[in-house]
Amino acid sequence: MAIGTTFLGLLEGGPRHGYDLKRAYDERFGTDRPLSYGQVYATLARLLKNRLVEIDAVEPGAGPERKRYAITPAGVTDVERWLSEPEKPEPYLQSTLYAKVVLALLTGRGAQALLDAQRAEHLRLMRELTQRKQEGDVADQLICDHALFHLEADLRWLELTAARLDQLAEAVAS
Amino acid sequence: MIISAADLHKSYGRTAALAGASLEVAAGEVVAVMGPSGSGKSTLLHCVAGIVAPDRGTVVYDGRELSAMTDPERSALRRSEFGFVFQFGQLVPELSCRENVALPLRLDGTPRRAAERRADELLSQLEVADVARARPGSVSGGEGQRVAVARALVTDPRVLFADEPTGALDSLNGERVMELLTTAARERGTAVVLVTHEARVAAYSDREVIVRDGRTPALVS
Numbered sequence: 001m002a003i004g005t006t007f008l009g010l011l012e013g014g015p016r017h018g019y020d021l022k023r024a025y026d027e028r029f030g031t032d033r034p035l036s037y038g039q040v041y042a043t044l045a046r047l048l049k050n051r052l053v054e055i056d057a058v059e060p061g062a063g064p065e066r067k068r069y070a071i072t073p074a075g076v077t078d079v080e081r082w083l084s085e086p087e088k089p090e091p092y093l094q095s096t097l098y099a100k101v102v103l104a105l106l107t108g109r110g111a112q113a114l115l116d117a118q119r120a121e122h123l124r125l126m127r128e129l130t131q132r133k134q135e136g137d138v139a140d141q142l143i144c145d146h147a148l149f150h151l152e153a154d155l156r157w158l159e160l161t162a163a164r165l166d167q168l169a170e171a172v173a174s
Numbered sequence: 175m176i177i178s179a180a181d182l183h184k185s186y187g188r189t190a191a192l193a194g195a196s197l198e199v200a201a202g203e204v205v206a207v208m209g210p211s212g213s214g215k216s217t218l219l220h221c222v223a224g225i226v227a228p229d230r231g232t233v234v235y236d237g238r239e240l241s242a243m244t245d246p247e248r249s250a251l252r253r254s255e256f257g258f259v260f261q262f263g264q265l266v267p268e269l270s271c272r273e274n275v276a277l278p279l280r281l282d283g284t285p286r287r288a289a290e291r292r293a294d295e296l297l298s299q300l301e302v303a304d305v306a307r308a309r310p311g312s313v314s315g316g317e318g319q320r321v322a323v324a325r326a327l328v329t330d331p332r333v334l335f336a337d338e339p340t341g342a343l344d345s346l347n348g349e350r351v352m353e354l355l356t357t358a359a360r361e362r363g364t365a366v367v368l369v370t371h372e373a374r375v376a377a378y379s380d381r382e383v384i385v386r387d388g389r390t391p392a393l394v395s
Contacts, residue, residue, distance in 0.1 A: 116384070116391075126377035134353060148374055155373040159210060162386075 003035065003043050005082045008052060008075045015056040015070040018044055031143060044069060052078055097154070101161060105169045115162050122151050122158070176201045176332060176365055179222045182231035184214075184388075191217040192228065193388035197367075201332070204356055204366040206376035209385035215369045216337055218385055222367065223256055223335045224248045236332070253278065257326030257334040257364070259355070261341040265310035265321060272297065272306040275325045282329070296324035300354050316347030323355045327364065334359055337369045345374070352378045 003025070010016065010024050018040050026034040047053040052075035057068040071079075097118060104111040126148055133144040161168070177199040184192040191214045199205050209215045220226040222233055224240045233240040235255075240248060252258075265274045275293035280286065297303045300320040305313045310321065319339060326334055339355065340348030356378045359366045368379055376382050383390055 119384070120382075123373060123376060123382055126373060127379070130374075130377040148377070152373045163210065 002082065003039065004047055004052075005079060007043060007047065008071055008079045009083075011053060011069060011071040012076065012079065015068045017066055017068050019066075021069070028139070047075070050074075097158075098161075101165075101168070102172055105165075105172045111165055111168075112162065115158050115165075119155060119158050122155050126151050126155075175199065177222060177233070177235055177367075179218075179233045180231055182218065182221050182228045182233070184217055184221060184226065184228045190388055192221065192231075194231075195385060195388060195390045197222055197383060197390065199333070199365050199367060202360070202363040202365055203381075204359065204368065204379040206379035206382040207367060207369045207385060208371065208373075208376050208382050211371065213385045214388040215371075215385040217388075218390075219335055219337055219367060219369050223258070223333075224252055253282065254329060255332050257329065257331035259319070259322050259326045259334065259336040259339045261338040265318060265325070267309060267311055270307050270309060271302070271313065271317075271321045274310065274321060275328050278325060278329050292328055293324065296328050296358075297321070299358055300324045314347075315343050316351060319343060319347075319351045320354060323351065323358070327358055327362065330362055331364055333365045333367065335367050335369075338371070339368070340370070340372070340375055348372075348375065 006025060006029060007021055010021055016024070018037075021044075022035050022037065022040045025040075044053065047069075048055070051072055053069045054072050055067050056070035059066045059068070100114055101111045104114050129144045129148050129151075133141050133148075136144065175198045177197065179195070179197045182192045182195045182197075183190070193214075195214060195218050197205070197207070197218060207215045207218060217226065221228045221231075224233070224235075224243075227241065235251070238251075240251075243251065265271070266277065269277065272290055272293050275296055276284075276286070276289035279289035279292060284292075294303065294306060297306050300323055302313075302317050302320045302324070305317050305321065310318055313321070319342075323339070326336075334355075336355065340351050343351060352375055356366065358364075366379070368375070370376050
């Protein structure tokens with residue numbers, strides 16, 4: 001996740017303090033991984049250095065001064081460029097699951113039990129996400145669906161591999 | 175356990191559809207029966223529901239062994255204690271959706287008005303009250319399946335058997351059917367035996383049972 005560009009996008013609506021940015025980010029995109037304050041202020045420092053944001057106001061407080069950040073025209077251009085560029089699809093060619101299956105076969109352990117255990121684990125997570133989706137709003141539903149479709153793809157691969165285990169065992173033995 | 179099926183064997187000619195499959199279902203539990211095409215999962219459902227007699231093995235429903243029952247006893251059991259949903263709703267085309275849902279109650283002697291009132295409650299819960307007067311041929315696939323679920327639940331069965339209930343629907347409609355089906359079943363304490371090859375559908379269950387080559391080798395919780 002490009003935290004910097006996401007901050008810029010959030011700042012397009014108006015200037016915000018670092019704390020507000022973190023809260024807005026966590027609410028919308030953080031899901032299970034909220035940002036640390038270290039990440040927030042390191043990101044803002046980088047955006048400042050690159051002149052993508054500027055200090056809009058400094059408010060004295062009981063503790064350290066509170067800075068309010070605003071996006072610059074260069075920052076807006078950066079957001080525009082980011083949104084217009086397609087993300088590079090994951091190639092998915094380095095798979096731990098695949099490596100485990102091949103190693104299980106190479107070492108004569110058999111891979112069926114491994115595939116069954118993995119299927120159960122995937123389905124457990126899919127149940128959790130399905131439950132969360134049913135209780136959530138449309139934003140929750142979409143992020144859960146994104147995860148569910150990927151897990152489903154893994155499961156289809158597990159089924160296909162289970163069906164071709166004999167063939168794969170022959171190939172790795174040769 | 176409300177259902178205990180053990181070591182089921184069933185062959186069609188020389189083809190063994192089941193070769194030692196087992197299935198246990200607790201009251202109110204939603205169990206997904208998964209497996210590749212041709213693995214025997216539908217045959218397992220048919221045997222457990224008393225639609226097909228296994229060649230070997232036992233199916234015990236609520237303490238009663240299905241093979242020890244007469245055909246009329248098994249039919250009565252299916253009508254009163256079980257509900258069924260298949261891939262294609264199998265609604266009666268000449269009847270309205272309301273009449274389709276009321277049909278199982280009418281066959282059991284419930285007066286028309288009471289049966290249709292009950293049907294309307296179910297149609298509302300499945301969010302298809304607006305198609306009550308329509309014929310099945312004029313409603314969408316998703317609506318038709320919800321009507322079929324309403325019909326399957328109208329008698330308050332203790333077990334609902336669903337064989338690929340979303341197989342003919344797109345993913346959005348399929349998920350809505352699954353949400354409504356499992357919510358309605360859980361509210362009533364109805365157990366569900368759900369045959370599916372789709373993981374996203376199985377994710378609505380409490381646990382899955384895998385069928386492979388007519389066997390249920392791994393009972394995974």
